[in-house]
Amino acid sequence: VKCQHCPPVRALQASATLRRAPDEHKKEPLTSSSQQHFDSPPAGHQPEQEPRGTHHSYTGQGGQESEDYESEEQLQHRILTAALEFVPEHGWTAEAIAEGAKTLGLSVAAAGMFHSDGSELILHFVSECNTKLSKLLEKEQKLVQLGEAEKKPIDEFLRDAVEARLRMLIPYIEKWPQALSVLLLPRNIPSSLSLLTSMIDDIWHYAGDQSTDFNWYTRRAVLTGIYNTTELVMMQDSSPGFEDTWRFLGNRVADAMTMSNTASQVQSTGEAVVQGLMGAAVTVSNAETSRAMR
């Protein structure tokens, strides 16, 4: 788990008044229990707190701060969350962040805390979506454990999970291609890659161990492939309710399932092929030696 460098522990004076002022935007006040959040396990176990990045991105700051003050990290989180509302209009830019800061009662100059290409905003959004997905899957799992729901077959589970995650992009779909290109910048690749893999791992974790004849890396790679290709299809999709995308997704998941069945066949075929080649090689070398000896 990658932890952020801890900023000096100082209270943010101004934010004390800020937090009281815009009540419409206020979520549940940070209780002192959240201050120990720093070392505790990630998101799903802190139900009422503001959603934080789960496994890899920004972790909350704890320490000696009292209830009224928040750290820089938390303030930055709030600004980014507020900024998401302005993304459909301004794109993933510093302008959206500036507008978000304005709604919190801060100066537009606060957007200067972030990179001007909007990277942090996009990464924040991705990590928020991943957290939402985790919570959703956990809830479903609970229902199954309580016997209130049927356990889904693996292909349906994967399809539903990926669809749920991709649906979170719908409000921002117009500007999402821009976000994808920013995520691919060399500077952002470590973070975006780790967010992606942690999300995929999460889905497989909740899928439970159902035998699919895949080993761990293959499973990860297969689902990542399904997710990425479906995401790209979604960018181009103009069908009502994205039905083309979901159909594509269903097909890819079905392909993956068939592949797992043929995988074992492929393996034995492979062995046979290799043995055949070895045999051929031995025959050829025998022939050569015997010819040489003649």
Added chain:
Amino acid sequence: VYEVFENVAKKYDVMNDSMTLGIHRVWKDIFMHKMNPCPGTLLLDVAGGTGDIAFRFINYVRSVRQRQLQRKLKHHQNLSWQEIFDSYQKDQFNSLGDSQVVVCDINREMLKVGKQKAQHLGYSEGLSWVLGNAEELPFDDDKFDVYTIAFGIRNVTRIDLALQEAYRVLKPGGRFLCLEFSHVSNPLLSRLYDLYSFQVIPVLGEVIAGDWRSYQYLVESIRQFPPQEELKAMIEDAGFFKVDYENLNFGIVAIHSGFKL
């Protein structure tokens, strides 16, 4: 300090160009880029006498505003002609998007030169010129979005007071930006820099502005000025958060930035 700048006011820009071989323009451009102001920003430029930062700010905001308007028009593809015409009318008189810059300087001469330049270059809206002392600003609390001081803070006698004033007049979320000569850590470069500073600059001062002593003072004040880390600590002491600095040209110049959170 006042007298130094009285002598220097008229030849200020010329001296800047010759001393830094014109690189100061690049430094100021980078400074503006770092600020990345969006339209609607209220800027206070302290010790900004001849207006270099102010003019760059106006240019920057104007071009950002242009792009904003273009984007809005593209969005409005489906509106009727009347609606498009109306929105054009409204925005036409708002080329700066309500951005404003207040230039504050302790020296009347510098402000005069700045005003003349503004007139000469055609900057009319969004500018104000105020006489004031950085250690005791004539402004209310929580007013400005950005506070800048470019090549001015080393001339302030009590830097901590100036920083406190900066904190006071900034809105919550506001940004403090400081562009200043700083310390070169690289030893080889440092020696070359010293050579240039002490041998060449006062001579240029004499030749161009007829004033050896002021430029000798200038060079010495640069050496006296606290280095990057120390200035960063001072800014933090004034109450700013996320304080950071960026060296330009290996530390000859540094940009410090902090936020009032």
